[in-house]
Amino acid sequence: MTIMQEENRKKPEGAGKTPSASSITGLDLTNFFLADVQGGVGPYLTVYLSSARHWQAGPIGIAMAMAGFAAAVCQIPAGLLVDSSIHKRALVAVSALVTALACLLIISMSGMAPVLAAQILMGAAAAVIPPALAAISLGLVGRRRLPGRISRNQGINHCGSFVSAILAGVCGQYLGLNWIFYLVCGSAIASACGLLLIRPTEIDQKIARGSEDDNNEPPIAIGRLLSQRPVWVFLCAIVLFHLGNAAMLPFAAQVMAKSHPGAEAVTLSACVIVAQFVMMLVAWGVGRAMAHGIGRKPIFLLAFAILPIRGLLFSWFDAPYAIVAIQILDGIAAGIFGVIAVIIASDLTDGTGRFNFLQGMVALAVGIGGGLSNLIGGYIVQYEGYRVGFLSLTAIAILAFVFFLCLMPETRESDESPSKLPQAA
Template sequence: MSLRSLQALCLTSFFIADVRDGLGPFLGIFLTQHHWQPDDIGLLMTVGGIAGLLTTLPAGVITDKSSRKRLLLALLCLVITTATLLLWFTHGNAMVALLLIISGISASFVGPLMTGITLGLTGQHGFNAQVGKNEAFNHAGNFLTALIAGGLAWFWGVGGIFILMACTTLLTLLALMAIRSGDIDNNAARGLESPTQQHVPDFSVLFKNSALLVTGLTLLLFHLANAALLPMLSMRIASTPGSINPGLYAAATIIISQVVMIPVAVQISGQIEKYGYWRLIMLALLIMPVRAALAATTGDPIMMIPVQILDGLAAGILGVAVPSFIVSLLRGSGHVNAGQSVVMLMQGAGASMSPALTGMIAGRYSFSVAFGVLSIIAMAALLIWWRYTPVLSALNKVE
């Protein structure tokens, strides 16, 4: 494997962190400042999430078959950024919905493409270590851009975030160009055992894999509980008169979690062989109910510190353990990225419904009630993972 290409891949992971999510938690603040209500914001965020959800599986299939993954990823980054920048100029329901749909569809390709490029560069045996580095750089990128975004929000308001995203998109494209296309083995990138492997199992092999489906269902519930928690924390501050600067608050929530995720991502890649996938994912699932319950107890801005520390722990573990587990699970199938997309489809279903559900509960009752419901949903994810221990325990150790 080429050291230059792997270094460029790490830089791509660093800069793409700010591109893929668009405005991220700043979207809720931006729309709130333009007099949108929480339930309307949640609904439109759900529309964008559903659009991405519908293209998640095709994104994995296309990634498996594509031999031009770098070019495809570069084009999609440009589309996401353009759609996000256009939000500055229009606030009408239909146009905002259309732009969020475009961003959601484009963002659905980023995960499979990054996984495919990584696997194509490292092969099966080097994947776990490299995906840990990718995640660490990705979180470091989120940390730095959140730090800059907080400063921009403090001095110029949320509008400065749009400029920041344009800059990180340019840097992402430069990093992608530094990855040598010839270093990417397209057979390895889809999970084939060797360059000479001729037989590729039928696509239906994915839906016959019970461990893959249990993983997807568990993460569906996890993200139903998790996806709206951070935006709703920021919206609770934005809707409270005389509270702290909401843009600065949103940046702080991101910074805290990213600082935790960076060392966790690095450590987890080295702990998979020792503890196995099942135990590490169980640990992440245990964290989420506690995090949501803490958010429900008080609206004091200081509570975001333990809430986001826990977020960093859970996300740092899952960001490495889940894709590594799926690559190991589907080894030799030729459908690794499609398998990643099956799980992404299911967790995306939970994530896309989360803002609408939480926004509706917060609008009719309170933010505290909404966070309490999220804690209960997270407990359901934990129970499912525990219930299907026999299905997953055989796959706990790395081969």
């Protein structure tokens, strides 16, 4: 049971609010277009630096890690900012436009310093977008409708990634790798326009930060939240998850860039397309599974179990079609993570007023794990080769599975039966 659930267990919870069609449409459009913005240019930067700039694996690892570390530094301030701000739409819009400017910086200036500066900007923006979007969703629909809403958010987001990956492959193959960066800029502007459809008066600011609607008490102390065992176990498990996972696709992209020069953009886009299509289906499936009473822990354990299998397969197969096929597993694991991580954070902060702070801590854990994965993995690959790099990530992934299995409790409330769960808005 979470910190405030014992104190609030006798309080009746409503089924959640039903926002207007305009707000729902705006939130859907924002999630669709932000799919191409949230991760910056992601693995495409690896291909660009390797093919167009001729960087080695070590410096590429530093560049990829920089965004993760920048995001890590900004996560706690970002979560606190989202908790305290009533201008959550503006926070998302500004972050999207900062990402667009960073993309223009990478392609307009040569040298390592502009790339690192751009990655820092992208990391800072990436720290704000996820907690702000989750807060907007929570404030619009309420906690009881949140699992269905987050499942819908993630499904639409992955659909957007699916479409943008197709466009990125076409642009990279026929127009040049630079056009992948321009595509991100266009998506950033479109997402800002989608935010205008969300009516700010429909966002309940108390609920959006994880407080009870009728609770005028200030949020609980941060130290009290972080001292709870389920909270720090959850955060450590996320670090391990991304430490064993984040560098796998960039490594695969580098393998393709070396073995099939000239076709790497299309092949990488195929990887992203396959993964995003699977994520879209998995996000919907996870929402249905929770609606039928399946707990958070067994669903999340499936994602942890997939990572070492994926690492072993990458270490054995390097043909482009095999790498694309292996991305099906990434789609399953990432699709589960995108939904369940938000729901567990909501469970752990129910009634505390610290939902967005913990969202920031989750993103901090993602940034730390992802940054270390690219940094450490990049130098392992440079000195020991790709096979050793993949096997190293596999060993970490096995540790992550055991850690989560043994230490993380179930966070689903005992009274959250399928019959009591309202439909998603």
